[in-house]
Structures are given as C-alpha cells and as structure tokens.
Amino acid sequence: MNSLRQLRKMKGFTMEQLAKKSGISSKTISLYELNPPGRPSQKVVQGLCNALEISPENLQELIGMKSAPAKGVGMDGPPEVITELTEVHISRILALINKEIVELQHLMTECASFTEDHPAMMKNIDYIDNDIDLLVDITNRLM
Numbered sequence: 001m002n003s004l005r006q007l008r009k010m011k012g013f014t015m016e017q018l019a020k021k022s023g024i025s026s027k028t029i030s031l032y033e034l035n036p037p038g039r040p041s042q043k044v045v046q047g048l049c050n051a052l053e054i055s056p057e058n059l060q061e062l063i064g065m066k067s068a069p070a071k072g073v074g075m076d077g078p079p080e081v082i083t084e085l086t087e088v089h090i091s092r093i094l095a096l097i098n099k100e101i102v103e104l105q106h107l108m109t110e111c112a113s114f115t116e117d118h119p120a121m122m123k124n125i126d127y128i129d130n131d132i133d134l135l136v137d138i139t140n141r142l143m
Contacts, residue, residue, distance in 0.1 A: 004048070004063045005033045011052055022051035025130045026123075036063045043133075090142050097135050097142075104132050 008018050008029075019026040024047040031037075032044065040060070049056050085093070108128045115121045 003033065004029075004036070004059075007052055007054070007062060008033070013051075018048075018051055022047035024048060024051075025126050027127055028130060032063060041134075041137075043137075094139060094142055097139050101132055101135050101139075104128050104135070108132070 008015070011018075013021070015026045015029055018024075019029055022029070024044050028044055029048070032040070032048070045056050045059060048054075049059050052059070054062070108125055111121050111125050111128065115125070
C-alpha cells in the first residue's frame with residue numbers, strides 16, 4: 001500500500017464516507033490523495049488519522065508529505081529570500097481575510113436557502129465552511 005487512496009479503499013471507505021467519519025471535506029481528501037501538500041493542515045492529518053486508525057507519522061510517510069527543507073537548502077536553485085511582513089502588511093491581510101469571511105458567510109446563507117430543493121447544495125456549504133475554517137486559522141496565526 002503506497003497511497004492514501006489505497007489505504008482508504010483497503011479500509012472500505014468511499015471518499016464521502018471517509019469525509020463524514022473524519023470531518024474533512026471530500027474535496028480536501030481528493031486533493032490529499034492526488035497531490036498532498038508539503039505542509040499539511042494539522043486538522044486534516046488528525047481527522048484522517050482518527051478515521052483511518054493510523055499514526056500521523058505513518059500517514060505522512062504513506063502519502064509522501066515532505067518535511068520542510070533545511071534553512072538555505074532549495075530543491076531547484078538558490079535559497080529563497082524570506083521577506084518579513086510589516087504590521088501594515090499583516091493589518092491589510094487580516095482586513096482582506098475578514099472581508100472574505102463575511103462574503104463566504106453570506107454565500108453559505110444563500111446556499112442554505114436552496115438545500116431543501118437542491119440537496120446537492122449541502123456539499124457546497126461544506127466547501128464554504130472549510131474555506132471559512134481555513135481563513136479563521138490563518139487569521140489566528142497572523143495575530
């Protein structure tokens with residue numbers, strides 16, 4: 001077994017079943033199956049580990065998550081230049097994030113009004129909710 005998809009299937013889960021059991025959207029699971037990020041979300045890793053009954057270390061090894069390269073070591077060329085954000089940058093980013101959160105909340109409310117006639121809209125609400133969670137997490141990290 002050498003992939004998240006194989007592990008999921010071996011455990012007998014469809015993507016939707018794993019999403020429900022893990023609390024992670026099926027869209028996110030699909031992304032992790034196809035191209036896992038180098039720095040995965042702790043929430044995603046923990047949810048998948050709990051649902052699949054696997055340790056975080058084994059999950060990371062299984063799906064090939066890379067640990068961060070040593071400082072100054074790049075895969076393709078010279079080391080990156082790291083630019084620090086000023087208070088003004090952070091303030092502006094937080095304002096943009098808050099604006100996006102409000103817009104996503106309005107969109108989620110609008111989608112919710114259609115779910116009775118269109119049950120598939122619930123999946124959109126889940127995606128929007130996950131986006132809001134991500135933006136709130138980013139906001140907390142910047143503060």
